[in-house]
Amino acid sequence: MKTDYYAKRRKRLADEMADMSFYFVYSGEALESSLDETFLFEPYRNFIYLTGLESEKTLLLITKVKGKVIERLFMHIPSEKERRWLGLAFDEEVIKEKTGINNILPLEDFEDVISRLMFNNDIRYMYIDEVRWRMSYPLKKEGLLANELLKTYPYLSCHNAFNILARMRRVKDDLEIAAHRKACEITEKAVKKMLLNMKPGMKEYEIEAYYDFVLKSEGVKAPAFTTIAASGKNACIMHYMDNNTLAQDGDLILFDLGARYEYYCADVSRTYPVNGHYTKRQRDLYNVVLKGLDAAESLSKVGQLKHDLQFISKKVMAEELKKLGKIKELSEIDKYYFHGSGHYIGLDTHDVGDEEDVVLETNTMFTLEPGLYFDDEAIGIRIEDTILVTKDGPEILSEGIPKKIEDIESFMAKGE
Numbered sequence: 001m002k003t004d005y006y007a008k009r010r011k012r013l014a015d016e017m018a019d020m021s022f023y024f025v026y027s028g029e030a031l032e033s034s035l036d037e038t039f040l041f042e043p044y045r046n047f048i049y050l051t052g053l054e055s056e057k058t059l060l061l062i063t064k065v066k067g068k069v070i071e072r073l074f075m076h077i078p079s080e081k082e083r084r085w086l087g088l089a090f091d092e093e094v095i096k097e098k099t100g101i102n103n104i105l106p107l108e109d110f111e112d113v114i115s116r117l118m119f120n121n122d123i124r125y126m127y128i129d130e131v132r133w134r135m136s137y138p139l140k141k142e143g144l145l146a147n148e149l150l151k152t153y154p155y156l157s158c159h160n161a162f163n164i165l166a167r168m169r170r171v172k173d174d175l176e177i178a179a180h181r182k183a184c185e186i187t188e189k190a191v192k193k194m195l196l197n198m199k200p201g202m203k204e205y206e207i208e209a210y211y212d213f214v215l216k217s218e219g220v221k222a223p224a225f226t227t228i229a230a231s232g233k234n235a236c237i238m239h240y241m242d243n244n245t246l247a248q249d250g251d252l253i254l255f256d257l258g259a260r261y262e263y264y265c266a267d268v269s270r271t272y273p274v275n276g277h278y279t280k281r282q283r284d285l286y287n288v289v290l291k292g293l294d295a296a297e298s299l300s301k302v303g304q305l306k307h308d309l310q311f312i313s314k315k316v317m318a319e320e321l322k323k324l325g326k327i328k329e330l331s332e333i334d335k336y337y338f339h340g341s342g343h344y345i346g347l348d349t350h351d352v353g354d355e356e357d358v359v360l361e362t363n364t365m366f367t368l369e370p371g372l373y374f375d376d377e378a379i380g381i382r383i384e385d386t387i388l389v390t391k392d393g394p395e396i397l398s399e400g401i402p403k404k405i406e407d408i409e410s411f412m413a414k415g416e
């Protein structure tokens with residue numbers, strides 16, 4: 001049962017908590033976009049990881065007192081008006097069943113529960129859970145609450161549990177792997193739809209629309225990240241997202257995209273010929289990148305230093321470019337290859353858990369994405385796969401998305 005996975009994750013967290021402590025995490029709220037509109041609500045990923053719940057304005061509190069662990073959810077109970085206008089539902093039994101948490105309380109009760117907890121017990125540690133990408137970002141609910149609690153209980157010792165969760169999230173359980181597979185399957189279906197409909201003279205966004213259509217049809221509310229559809233020289237701009245240029249006959253087009261399923265992200269890049277056929281030159285350069293990717297993928301095994309995989313791709317690509325006469329010295333590859341290759345993937349596209357000197361473990365998932373960018377030839381090529389490390393070696397979850405030149409050309413020849 002799904003619920004068991006969430007319960008197990010919470011237990012692992014509680015096991016890492018010191019005795020006489022409490023932990024809390026907030027689900028978040030939809031952010032204002034303009035006037036009365038809000039952005040799509042994105043639950044805080046550690047919250048959804050521990051509960052499976054997508055509800056806004058919800059706090060999970062885990063207390064550990066004399067070894068006894070109690071879990072509580074504090075939820076915003078929708079008013080009549082909210083039920084009418086937003087259809088916000090609140091069914092305690094459904095929430096209990098979904099999360100495996102039996103104590104469901106109104107959000108306003110959080111203060112009372114903490115007051116009693118602090119008064120009745122010698123609580124020493126407070127764990128908050130706050131993701132902090134930049135020091136300058138405003139404090140989130142967890143940080144604000146922690147500041148308030150520290151003013152009231154200055155003898156509490158406060159810790160951020162974010163990295164405990166990050167290490168947990170690095171190794172995926174079966175529920176997560178299944179969701180990832182699904183995200184990759186949808187991505188595959190969507191890319192194939194695009195390939196069968198792409199023609200010279202279409203705008204990049206027209207091509208992208210075929211991909212979006214499949215995502216929507218599969219119930220994907222939002223992709224894992226903004227799609228890059230970059231034809232010709234646009235492919236040499238790393239984060240080109242305008243996608244409004246005419247894709248010309250003879251151009252290559254670079255896609256970097258991924259569907260999201262139950263918040264699990266796929267991340268795949270492919271570089272295809274707009275007209276269905278690579279020129280000799282495009283073919284040669286494409287195969288340089290593909291060889292770079294293959295070399296790193298074949299070494300994606302348990303115990304491999306993850307950070308080193310990018311250098312393996314780079315070395316192979318440099319040798320191949322030298323063979324083609326594009327460079328004379330191997331070091332000249334830096335002119336054409338200048339980004340890192342690969343990141344963990346999970347509830348976030350660039351997922352957590354990427355510490356120094358970390359080696360690949362069974363059930364870790366990551367991407368490899370070598371690329372070469374030739375401004376002088378208006379050619380940018382990146383090929384990226386989503387990879388699962390199994391005990392028997394790498395499993396490429398995006399393998400079904402055409403990647404070899406002969407497969408691409410024969411697939412595109414089918415047309416729709």
Ligand SMILES: [Mn+2]
Pocket residue numbers: 267268343367369384
């Ligand atoms: Mn990526």
